[in-house]
Amino acid sequence: MTKKVLITGATMGIGYALAERFAEKGFDLVLCARHEDALKQAKEELEKKYGVCVCVYAVDLCDHEQLMHFYENVRDQNIEVLVNNAGIGFAGEAVYQSIEKDDALVDLNIKAVMDLCKLFGRKMCERGHGTIINLSSTGAFQPGPYIASYYASKSFVLSYSRAMAVEMKPYGVHVCCVCPGPVDTAFYQKSGGRMSAYHTSAEHVADVIMHRYQKRTVVVIGSLNQFLCILPSGVKMKFLAKMKHPKTDHGRK
Template identity: 30%
Template sequence: MIPTRPMADFQTTYGPWAVVTGASSGIGRAFAEALATRGLNVVLTARREAALATLAEALRQTHGVEARVVPADLGTEAGVAAVEGGSADLDVGLLVASAGFGTSGAFLESDLGDEIAMLDVNVRAVARLTHGVGRRLVARGRGGIVLLGSLVGFQGTPFAAHYAATKAYVQTLGEALHVELAPRGVDVVVSAPGPVDTGFAEVADMQMGAALTPDAVVGPTLAALGRRQTVRPGLLTKVLTAGLSPLPRWARVRVMGRVMGGMTEHQRA
């Protein structure tokens, strides 16, 4: 159990503004709501402007915070630039890079355009925003970065090979930055949940069974910020981790292949 940081300390360290990507739904929306509860103003970014506007108004009315909407497709250079420009005049203390999507199935049978689009959102946009916002946080001497990894990012995962590879990138980037930036006052944590009940499975064409709620990811992740390098939220994630951890890497790859093979069996039927 990770102790909860007092709200005043959280605001001082990570406020007054937070940038949340993928904020229109799922984990990103849950992060935005949790940060507003803690008194942080939020820059909300995703592709769906109407959904962002509705969320922004709800956060203003419910929590009395400021909320700025920056519609952007992070799969494009222009989209990333829009997020950077849309928050340039604000005192940003926290970046939550929760935007992302997945693909599944046999890699060589996938649409290469979809795979490259996923690479742009899950990797390229994360690198650019982490680099840009990270420099701003170092300049102000305090702040935090939350990166969204996945349980599949700790080993190769057949039938989600490229998605797992993008999350391996996020995991290793976050682990290194946790060490690099700590002496400069910036906290970095990677959140690596198992299956989460969002629109992810539908987009990735996967059939998932038990799954975490977005709130079950957000609470432990924010509690771990400044305390841990990696957090694996939820009992389900911890059970899966406990089963995989004793195995050598090659065996974990095989086990995850069987798990993911079951989730994508309908594609081969």
């Protein structure tokens, strides 16, 4: 039977690049995101290019009812690999960040990841095989002044994934947490942050994930990022506070 991978947030950026890599490996794809047109386009492109079966679902994972409805639709599809990729971040001073935006961030970056890990993880444990890949960030390794909720959410993903990896290993289920540094995607435009001069492409991130996800519990992308992750948090926070300072008052809106 053809293996299936479920990728959240798969219409662009890292999610789309991963969909291409899994399709290259012969996986059938189950993809979700909010925008139906982008999903239809992704389905057309991927089916044409790789000859795999692609099922798409328009779902806002911030909405628990929609998430559960989505799960009911795909629960019996024998998902071999779950990729919790969809994520959002907002730059600006924490205290002036909009409550609605931070609520959505918690719902998507934390709550939806936890819910999908549980729902699909249980099925994988019962089957005795499967893999969960969670997208965190190098932001997980220290607090992030002027992007506080995003970094905190990614710390949660890292911590949760590492614990789950230990718990699920005896069942034959592997958990891998991926921590990219800056990646050139639409994420930055949407977050209101500035793209760092040091960045990589979504395609490169996907290549590294494919190479390492079966062997490692934590994958930090790039040797400079691996080095930065082990520096003391206090040093990095001072640097981040300067680098991410809004300089204008847009962070207060």
